[in-house]
Amino acid sequence: MIEQDLKDFQKITQKSLPTFEGLAQGHRACQGCGEVLALRQVMKAMGPDTIAVSATGCMEIITSSFPQSAWNIPWLHVAFENVAAVASGVEAGLKAQMRKGKLPEKKIFIVATAGDGGTADIGLQALSGALERGHNFVYVCLDNEAYMNTGIQRSSATPYGASTTTSPSGKHSIGQNTWKKDMPAIAVAHRIPYVATANPAYHLDLMNKIQKAKLINGPAYVHIYSSCPTGWRHEIDKAVEVSRMAVESRIFPLYEVIDGRYVLNRNVKKPISVADYFKPQRRFRHLRPDDIAHIQSRVDADWAALQQKVAGTNPAPPEPEAVSNKKEE
Amino acid sequence: MAKRVGMEVSLGVSEAVKVADVDVIAAYPITPQTHIVEHLAELVANGELDAEFIPVESEHSAMSSCVGSSATGARTYTATSSQGLALMHEILYIVPALRLPVVMTVANRALSGPINIWNDHSDIMSERDIGWIQTFAENGQEAFDLSVHAFRVAEDHSVLLPVIVNLDGFTLTHVVEPFEILDKAEVAKYLPPYKPLQRLDPEHPITMGAVGIPEVYTEAKKQYEDALVRSKSVVIQAWKEFGDLFGRYYHPVETYKTEGAETLLLTMGSVSETAMTAIDRMREAGKKVGLVRFRLWRPFPFEEFFEAVKGVKTLAVMDRAMSPGGPCGPVAAEVRAALYDQPTRPKVFSFVAGLGGRDVQVSDFEEIVSRAEKYAEKGAPATYDLIGVREI
Ligand SMILES: Cc1ncc(C[n+]2csc(CCOP(=O)(O)OP(=O)(O)O)c2C)c(N)n1
Ligand code: SF4
Ligand SMILES: [Mg+2]
Numbered sequence: 001m002i003e004q005d006l007k008d009f010q011k012i013t014q015k016s017l018p019t020f021e022g023l024a025q026g027h028r029a030c031q032g033c034g035e036v037l038a039l040r041q042v043m044k045a046m047g048p049d050t051i052a053v054s055a056t057g058c059m060e061i062i063t064s065s066f067p068q069s070a071w072n073i074p075w076l077h078v079a080f081e082n083v084a085a086v087a088s089g090v091e092a093g094l095k096a097q098m099r100k101g102k103l104p105e106k107k108i109f110i111v112a113t114a115g116d117g118g119t120a121d122i123g124l125q126a127l128s129g130a131l132e133r134g135h136n137f138v139y140v141c142l143d144n145e146a147y148m149n150t151g152i153q154r155s156s157a158t159p160y161g162a163s164t165t166t167s168p169s170g171k172h173s174i175g176q177n178t179w180k181k182d183m184p185a186i187a188v189a190h191r192i193p194y195v196a197t198a199n200p201a202y203h204l205d206l207m208n209k210i211q212k213a214k215l216i217n218g219p220a221y222v223h224i225y226s227s228c229p230t231g232w233r234h235e236i237d238k239a240v241e242v243s244r245m246a247v248e249s250r251i252f253p254l255y256e257v258i259d260g261r262y263v264l265n266r267n268v269k270k271p272i273s274v275a276d277y278f279k280p281q282r283r284f285r286h287l288r289p290d291d292i293a294h295i296q297s298r299v300d301a302d303w304a305a306l307q308q309k310v311a312g313t314n315p316a317p318p319e320p321e322a323v324s325n326k327k328e329e
Numbered sequence: 330m331a332k333r334v335g336m337e338v339s340l341g342v343s344e345a346v347k348v349a350d351v352d353v354i355a356a357y358p359i360t361p362q363t364h365i366v367e368h369l370a371e372l373v374a375n376g377e378l379d380a381e382f383i384p385v386e387s388e389h390s391a392m393s394s395c396v397g398s399s400a401t402g403a404r405t406y407t408a409t410s411s412q413g414l415a416l417m418h419e420i421l422y423i424v425p426a427l428r429l430p431v432v433m434t435v436a437n438r439a440l441s442g443p444i445n446i447w448n449d450h451s452d453i454m455s456e457r458d459i460g461w462i463q464t465f466a467e468n469g470q471e472a473f474d475l476s477v478h479a480f481r482v483a484e485d486h487s488v489l490l491p492v493i494v495n496l497d498g499f500t501l502t503h504v505v506e507p508f509e510i511l512d513k514a515e516v517a518k519y520l521p522p523y524k525p526l527q528r529l530d531p532e533h534p535i536t537m538g539a540v541g542i543p544e545v546y547t548e549a550k551k552q553y554e555d556a557l558v559r560s561k562s563v564v565i566q567a568w569k570e571f572g573d574l575f576g577r578y579y580h581p582v583e584t585y586k587t588e589g590a591e592t593l594l595l596t597m598g599s600v601s602e603t604a605m606t607a608i609d610r611m612r613e614a615g616k617k618v619g620l621v622r623f624r625l626w627r628p629f630p631f632e633e634f635f636e637a638v639k640g641v642k643t644l645a646v647m648d649r650a651m652s653p654g655g656p657c658g659p660v661a662a663e664v665r666a667a668l669y670d671q672p673t674r675p676k677v678f679s680f681v682a683g684l685g686g687r688d689v690q691v692s693d694f695e696e697i698v699s700r701a702e703k704y705a706e707k708g709a710p711a712t713y714d715l716i717g718v719r720e721i
Binding site (some may be wrong): 003048049050051053060064065066067072073075076077078079082084086088089090091092093094095096097099100102103108117125126128129132133149217240242276 | 335352353355379381383384385386387389390391394395396398399400401402404419423427447518522529530531533534535536537538539540541542545549551634
């Protein structure tokens with residue numbers, strides 16, 4: 001099935017980068033925003049035959065202030081928590097009209113995008129419904145680890161120890177005191193054909209994952225790390241660097257889950273430390289060495305668990321044929 | 330060929346949606362709307378209706394999916410009740426703002442709490458200002474006809490607004506009535522295929538649902554308010570054409586035995602039939618009473634209403650919803666506000682009855698009329714009367 005869906009897949013390389021821009025320049029994102037960088041890459045890979053649906057959040061606000069629009073493709077925004085349901089309707093609307101001959105039969109891709117809040121918190125139900133029903137669309141979570149649009153409030157995707165405006169660090173608080181929700185695992189639990197994590201610092205990997213996601217029939221979920229200089233309080237020229245460090249520290253591993261099979265895309269053999277990753281981001285500045293050690297042990301354990309998933313879902317290579325030690329008699 | 334049937338009214342509504350040849354239905358079950366969507370699911374499953382049926386996980390998602398579907402140009406339908414309508418609330422305002430002609434049946438039911446599955450109008454009265462065209466059906470025939478009419482009006486290029494057809498839960502949805510259903514070919518003469526002015530199309534990219542900054546928000550609101558007000562003439566014209574084709578004529582405001590009446594009862598929905606019986610009895614007893622009812626609730630039919638109450642001394646408005654702590658029932662409040670600037674106007678008295686499925690009987694209407702007449706002479710003791718309430 002998936003091989004069949006991917007028969008037209010042509011790997012994007014540095015030389016074949018799509019020149020198409022679904023999202024134009026001139027939008028109103030903060031300087032150095034990592035989220036809009038990811039969104040741009042997503043839309044490049046989706047291509048012109050796409051309808052995009054966005055949830056309320058930074059990316060919606062900064063691209064659509066009437067009478068201006070940064071969208072070169074048809075785009076719809078309705079509300080905060082319902083982007084997956086809106087996309088379900090778009091898919092059904094096109095499908096019915098093409099079947100009934102009201103629209104010409106043509107492949108139109110549908111991409112729904114939302115922040116971590118719009119995905120892991122308020123939009124989780126609508127997302128779960130759409131994944132379970134099996135609509136043919138790509139869902140992209142742009143994870144900047146807090147509600148940035150409303151002023152850096154915590155979400156269930158905010159990492160342990162980060163200081164936000166509703167999980168502030170203080171005399172009696174470490175900041176966020178819960179562990180980041182594992183959204184990709186929740187997506188995998190719906191047994192959809194394609195789940196992946198991506199990161200705009202690895203732009204070819206990201207775009208190729210979006211390409212696969214759009215070509216594969218059925219729902220696909222892509223969870224994208226999206227740095228936010230404003231909310232994370234890192235320098236505005238550090239988005240790509242911080243993003244790369246997230247992978248190199250094993251905090252945000254890059255992997256795919258294809259029909260339930262885990263594929264690790266970047267095996268980080270010599271990781272940098274969590275402390276190194278935290279250093280440029282002032283949201284972690286208050287953490288003490290023992291806090292950081294505690295987080296490091298969790299990152300180590302999560303990495304080991306991911307390795308197990310890879311091992312557990314990939315059949316062991318066939319045993320080499322038994323070779324007799326005995327010399328031919 | 331039109332066919333006379335004895336059918337549960339809910340199924341009649343589904344049959345209307347079928348002959349309207351909808352493309353997408355997104356719905357979530359809630360009593361007393363269930364029979365409508367179950368029957369639609371069945372029609373799709375049997376191949377009698379070629380449509381996508383999205384069995385969404387909530388009413389919030391039902392309305393959200395309807396927005397997505399309608400934005401692609403698909404003819405789109407849903408139905409709900411009570412808590413389901415309340416859960417849609419956030420999205421309801423967005424549909425007319427995007428000028429999407431979604432059609433919805435609301436099987437009117439009381440809002441919690443306490444939880445109650447029976448009929449009143451508290452669900453829809455909480456949605457007065459959503460910007461949808463709203464009609465109220467009185468019987469099975471109207472439920473069918475208004476459903477077909479809803480698509481015709483919604484998709485008219487000078488309207489492009491969503492429409493709600495209200496019908497009373499259980500007392501209308503669940504009764505078997507004799508009525509006439511039209512077939513697809515007949516309806517096609519009345520309802521042309523939907524041709525969207527704009528839709529999500531990669532060949533012609535448009536941005537829908539943009540941010541409305543303070544410099545444009547008021548103008549955006551004004552535009553669809555204007556469209557809603559203007560839609561009245563289309564609503565009326567579409568009823569006229571319906572009558573010319575199928576022989577049944579409808580009007581925004583209906584009257585019954587209002588000639589020479591000094592006191593009028595005002596109702597909405599299926600209780601109107603009981604109210605007519607009450608009027609007959611009171612007329613026989615020599616009382617100068619009549620009945621007026623709203624079929625069109627939004628846009629508010631000012632002229633037709635003023636005409637209907639001209640020369641009347643007393644107007645007794647029966648509401649099926651409360652406005653706790655407010656001046657009176659919601660319909661009475663609107664009627665009073667509408668009449669306030671009229672040079673001559675009846676005295677308006679507010680009565681709330683039939684909450685959460687409480688039966689409203691002929692004697693209740695007689696009681697309402699006699700109280701209203703008394704209050705007209707001596708003044709009302711309270712902002713409104715709750716009819717049939719037991720003192721505890
Ligand atoms: C129902 C509802 N609740 C709250 C809000 C306010 N709100 C708008 S965007 C947003 C946060 C968005 O966070 P996220 O989804 O992570 O996107 P980001 O802005 O971080 O990209 C909130 C709380 C809203 N618009 N609607
Ligand atoms: S707040 Fe953060 S995510 Fe939002 S536009 Fe600014 S940098 Fe980007
Ligand atoms: Mg966020």
